[in-house]
Amino acid sequence: MAVLLISLVALTLIKATPLIYAALGGVISERSGVINIGLEGMMAIGAFAAVVISYYTREPALGILAGIGAGALGGYVLGIAATRFKVDQIVAGTGINLICAGGAAYGLVLIYNQPGASAQVPALGREYWVLVALAFVAAAALHWLLARTPWGLRIRACGENPAALASAGIDPLAMRVYAVTLSGALAGLGGAFLSLGELNLYSDGMTAGRGFIALAAVIFGRWNPLGATFACIAFGLFEALQYVLQGRIAWLPADAMQALPYIAALVALAGITGKVRAPAADGVPY
Amino acid sequence: MKVKALTALLVAATCALSLAGCAHRRGPAPGQLTLGMVTDVGGLGDRSFNDSAYRGLQMAHARIGAYVQVLQSRSAADYQPNLTALTNLHFDMVYAIGFLMGLDLDQVAKQHPQQRYAIVDAVIDDPNVVSITFREQDGSFLAGALAAMVSKTHHIAFLGGQDIPLIEKFEAGYTAGAREVDPNIKVDVKYAGSFEDVAAGKELSNLLFNDGADIIYTAAGKVGLGAIDAVKSRDGDYIIGVDSDQDALAPGRVLTSMVKKVDVAVFDVARSLQEGKPMHGHVEFGLKDGAIGLTDFRYTKSAIGEANLARLKAIQAAIVSGKIVPPDSRKALAAFTPVPL
Numbered sequence: 001m002a003v004l005l006i007s008l009v010a011l012t013l014i015k016a017t018p019l020i021y022a023a024l025g026g027v028i029s030e031r032s033g034v035i036n037i038g039l040e041g042m043m044a045i046g047a048f049a050a051v052v053i054s055y056y057t058r059e060p061a062l063g064i065l066a067g068i069g070a071g072a073l074g075g076y077v078l079g080i081a082a083t084r085f086k087v088d089q090i091v092a093g094t095g096i097n098l099i100c101a102g103g104a105a106y107g108l109v110l111i112y113n114q115p116g117a118s119a120q121v122p123a124l125g126r127e128y129w130v131l132v133a134l135a136f137v138a139a140a141a142l143h144w145l146l147a148r149t150p151w152g153l154r155i156r157a158c159g160e161n162p163a164a165l166a167s168a169g170i171d172p173l174a175m176r177v178y179a180v181t182l183s184g185a186l187a188g189l190g191g192a193f194l195s196l197g198e199l200n201l202y203s204d205g206m207t208a209g210r211g212f213i214a215l216a217a218v219i220f221g222r223w224n225p226l227g228a229t230f231a232c233i234a235f236g237l238f239e240a241l242q243y244v245l246q247g248r249i250a251w252l253p254a255d256a257m258q259a260l261p262y263i264a265a266l267v268a269l270a271g272i273t274g275k276v277r278a279p280a281a282d283g284v285p286y
Numbered sequence: 287m288k289v290k291a292l293t294a295l296l297v298a299a300t301c302a303l304s305l306a307g308c309a310h311r312r313g314p315a316p317g318q319l320t321l322g323m324v325t326d327v328g329g330l331g332d333r334s335f336n337d338s339a340y341r342g343l344q345m346a347h348a349r350i351g352a353y354v355q356v357l358q359s360r361s362a363a364d365y366q367p368n369l370t371a372l373t374n375l376h377f378d379m380v381y382a383i384g385f386l387m388g389l390d391l392d393q394v395a396k397q398h399p400q401q402r403y404a405i406v407d408a409v410i411d412d413p414n415v416v417s418i419t420f421r422e423q424d425g426s427f428l429a430g431a432l433a434a435m436v437s438k439t440h441h442i443a444f445l446g447g448q449d450i451p452l453i454e455k456f457e458a459g460y461t462a463g464a465r466e467v468d469p470n471i472k473v474d475v476k477y478a479g480s481f482e483d484v485a486a487g488k489e490l491s492n493l494l495f496n497d498g499a500d501i502i503y504t505a506a507g508k509v510g511l512g513a514i515d516a517v518k519s520r521d522g523d524y525i526i527g528v529d530s531d532q533d534a535l536a537p538g539r540v541l542t543s544m545v546k547k548v549d550v551a552v553f554d555v556a557r558s559l560q561e562g563k564p565m566h567g568h569v570e571f572g573l574k575d576g577a578i579g580l581t582d583f584r585y586t587k588s589a590i591g592e593a594n595l596a597r598l599k600a601i602q603a604a605i606v607s608g609k610i611v612p613p614d615s616r617k618a619l620a621a622f623t624p625v626p627l
Contacts, residue, residue, distance in 0.1 A: 007496050011489060115329070117484075117508060120515075120535075198485050199515055203508045205482030243493055246476045254449045254477040 008240050013132050014198065016229075016236030018043070020135040021190030022214035023221070023228040024142055025183035029075075030223055031146065032179030033159035033172075034082050035283040037093025038074060039187045040211025041100030046071035046188025047195035048104035048118075051202040052111060055121040063121070064131075064192045071188015072181050074100055079180035083173040086285040097211075105204050117203035121196075128197035131189075138186075139229040146225065155179055159279035162286040172286050187211065220268055223279060231268075238264045314353035319560050321346055322372035323552075324365065325358045326384035335529070335548060339383045339406060342552025349553075350560045365390040373401050379559055381406070381552060385452070391415065402564065404555050406548055407452070409568050416565050418551045421572030422452070423459030424605050425544040426503070427612035428573075428580050429526050430463025431601050433501040434471050435594040436524065436541060443474040443499035445490055445513055447481040447506035451615070456505035456528070456544075458619040459612040466601065466610070466624045474499055478509045487512025495523050501541060504528055514540060524586075537585040550577040574606045600627055 022039045029036035049070030054063030074096055081092040105115065112118050124131070146152035154175060157165040162172035190210070195202045213235060214228075221227025238261035246257045314320045321343055325336040346352040355377070357368040365387050372380045373394065381404045382391040388408035395403050395412040404416040433442045444460050446453045461473045474494055478486045487509035494502055495516070502517075503526040504510035510528060517525045517539045527533065527543030534540075551571045558565045571577035580598075583590055604610040604627055613619040 003496065007493055011493065014489065117511060194485050198488060199512060201484070201511065201515070203482065203484045203511060205508070206484045208480055208483035208486070243476070243490055247474055254446075254475075254479070258477070258479040 004244065008237075008244055011240035011243060012233065012236045014236075015239045016232045017132045017135045017197075018190040018193045018210055019214045019217060019232035019235060020139060020229050021193065022187045022211055023217040023232050024135075024138055024225055025071075025075075025186030025190075026215050026218035027142065027146075027221070027223055027225050027228050028155065028186070029180050029183035030218060030282050031159045031279055032155050032176045033162060033279060033281040033284065033286070034079065034176050034180050034183075035089045035093065036075075036078065036180060036183050036187075037090055037215070038078050038096030038100075038184075038211075039214055040207055040209065041093075041097035042071040042074040042184045042187035043191035043194070043207045043211045044097075044104055045074050045100040046191030047206060048100075048107060048191075048202045049188070050192035050196045051118050051121050052107065054123070054196055055111070055119065058122050060122050060124050060196050063196050064124070064189070067188045067192025067196070068185045069188070071191065072185035074188070075181040075184020076177065078184070079177035082180065082285065083176050089283055089285075101204070104202065108202070108204070115204075118201045120200045123196045123200035128193065131193050131197050136229070139225050142225040156279070159281050162281055176286070187214075190214070216265060219278075220265070222277075223282075234268070235261055235265065319346070319350065319352040319556065320375075320377045321352050321354050321379050321381065321556055322375065322377035323354070323356045323381040323383060324368040324372065324387065325356065326365075326386050327359055327361060328384070329358045329360075330356065335406075336383055338530075338546075338548035339381065339552050340549075342549035342556070343381075345549060345553045346556040350557060352556055352560070362386065362390075366394060369394040369403075373398050376401075378402065379404060379556065381555075383548075384408075402559070404552075406551065413566070416555055417568045418555065419568065419570050420546050420551070420578055421570055421612075421614075422455045422505075422544075422546065422578065423462075423612040423614040424572045425546070425578040425580065426456045426459030426505075427463035427466070427605060427610070428598060428602060429503050429542065429544045430460035430465075430473075431467045432463075432542060432580070432590070432594070432598055433460075433503060433524075433526060434464040434467035435597065436590060437468075437471070437501050438522070439498050439500045440468060440470070441472040441474070441498045442501045443476070443494040443497075443503070445487065445494065445502050445504045445506055445509070446475070446477040447509055448479060449477045453477075453505050454616060455614045456503070458615055460503050462613050462619055462622045463601075465622070467597075469624055472499075478506055481507030481509060484508055484512040484515075488516045491516035491525070495520060500524065501526065503544070505544075511535075531581050533581050533583075533585055538589075541586050541590070542580045542583055545579055545581060547571075547577045547579075550575060572605075573602060 046067035050063040050067030053066035054060045081087040082089045158172050158175045165172045217228045217231035220231035242257040242260040328336050343354045347354050379402050385407040392410050395415050406418045409417040444457050464471045491513040501524045504513045505528050513525050514535050518536050524541040527540050532543045610625045613622045
């Protein structure tokens with residue numbers, strides 16, 4: 001029983017970590033007024049870049065940094081598209097998802113001469129628990145930064161009333177580009193955690209919808225870093241529960257078990273509607 | 287205007303390139319056996335299914351002098367045009383690779399009753415189609431028997447991708463094989479719900495190992511890569527790989543792989559045509575054709591031991607002779623009882 005409980009807790013934390021990074025990215029982006037549908041793609045390109053750099057340098061720590069950088073680049077592109085070119089944010093984000101997944105798939109062929117999956121590369125090993133802990137530190141830090149610092153006030157103003165920010169002499173467009181870039185960096189770190197923290201390879205489709213779950217967590221968490229983190233932990237817990245319970249309850253098929261996290265999410269969503277309010281200028285080009 | 291000109295240029299360039307691609311290809315010689323193949327979206331280079339089928343065509347080229355042409359599908363919308371294109375070229379046999387092409391092939395085959403077709407992993411009920419499927423349960427039975435012999439904890443596990451009938455064949459055969467050797471063995475079964483979520487494969491494998499299973503058989507596509515990563519740091523535990531030979535991915539820790547040789551089946555169909563006795567209807571390939579089987583245990587022979595290998599051979603012979611009939615579903619598994627050898 002104790003063993004079961006420990007694996008459940010460990011599994012919950014491992015499942016939640018990449019979601020938390022991506023969800024924190026989602027919070028920053030949306031609080032600045034840009035809906036980031038591209039989290040999934042930024043995770044994928046982060047996971048891919050991390051593996052490639054670790055492959056060439058044999059240094060997984062550099063790989064993690066490259067993952068952050070690649071995610072930031074994806075965020076920067078989305079930021080520019082959403083501000084300077086006023087592209088519809090949903091369309092631009094979807095484009096980022098397609099470009100990142102396709103780019104990584106093509107990169108696999110170029111670098112490893114095989115489609116589908118990369119070679120096995122040097123990975124973090126037990127040090128990945130540092131990244132698990134860091135996710136929670138990052139959540140607390142972001143919460144404090146957003147709520148208590150001038151930096152946070154500017155991000156929030158940018159998402160609520162960008163005109164007011166402009167009248168204070170700060171360019172809301174530059175602020176948004178900056179926020180979405182940061183958002184991509186966090187999503188990239190979440191992807192790198194998957195490919196170099198948990199595993200030691202990149203494989204097409206390995207992010208498996210985590211970016212979209214993170215996006216849902218942003219909304220469950222009411223655009224608040226701590227709320228989003230809590231939503232990610234809850235999702236990780238239900239995912240871990242379905243892993244552990246599968247096969248233990250004979251009459252319940254695996255498919256039904258796999259629906260558990262999503263059913264839980266629906267119930268949670270039904271429970272908190274009415275009070276949810278997005279940043280006023282979220283998704284509105286300035 | 288500028289955009290239009292650019293589009294026209296692109297179209298022209300694409301046409302020129304595709305024509306250039308065809309220009310230097312020699313057509314088949316008169317009387318030469320002609321084989322066409324349409325890949326599914328996985329395409330050539332997938333190191334698995336489509337590549338294996340293509341190897342079968344290359345075998346046909348090398349051994350019986352067949353003329354071979356492959357069309358790759360970029361999306362499911364390409365299936366019918368590709369099949370029709372090869373049909374219009376009057377190939378002696380057109381192969382459709384993969385379960386996904388079933389409905390499209392059915393339509394094309396009905397429109398062209400004079401053309402011979404073959405499909406892998408699906409059963410299409412048209413008189414001009416050969417349906418090739420595999421007895422995955424036979425090879426999985428051997429995998430389960432081996433796992434039960436090697437397990438020290440009398441507790442093994444199965445990790446599936448999605449819970450679909452094809453994967454159920456693997457699960458049922460494996461569990462039955464394990465019971466054949468050790469009627470009281472515990473077999474845990476979990477599904478990842480995906481064929482791509484590699485991390486889930488690692489998490490589920492760690493869970494199964496921590497629960498006391500010491501061997502996991504994966505039938506889960508790329509999810510299996512996560513399982514192989516999990517076993518690397520676990521002395522005494524093993525993974526059994528699937529589809530292709532995965533033994534070298536973690537030497538000594540992958541006990542064996544249950545290999546499905548699409549190439550053998552594709553070649554056999556071509557040879558039957560060459561010999562004037564074309565196969566038709568539903569053809570199942572299994573252990574006795576050498577199209578299904580375990581690898582040669584090159585990293586794990588000493589861990590398994592001679593006695594176990596001999597016993598495995600006896601079980602294989604019993605399956606080939608029909609003395610043991612491995613179940614292909616959970617329902618059939620419930621009715622399975624170990625056969626005394």
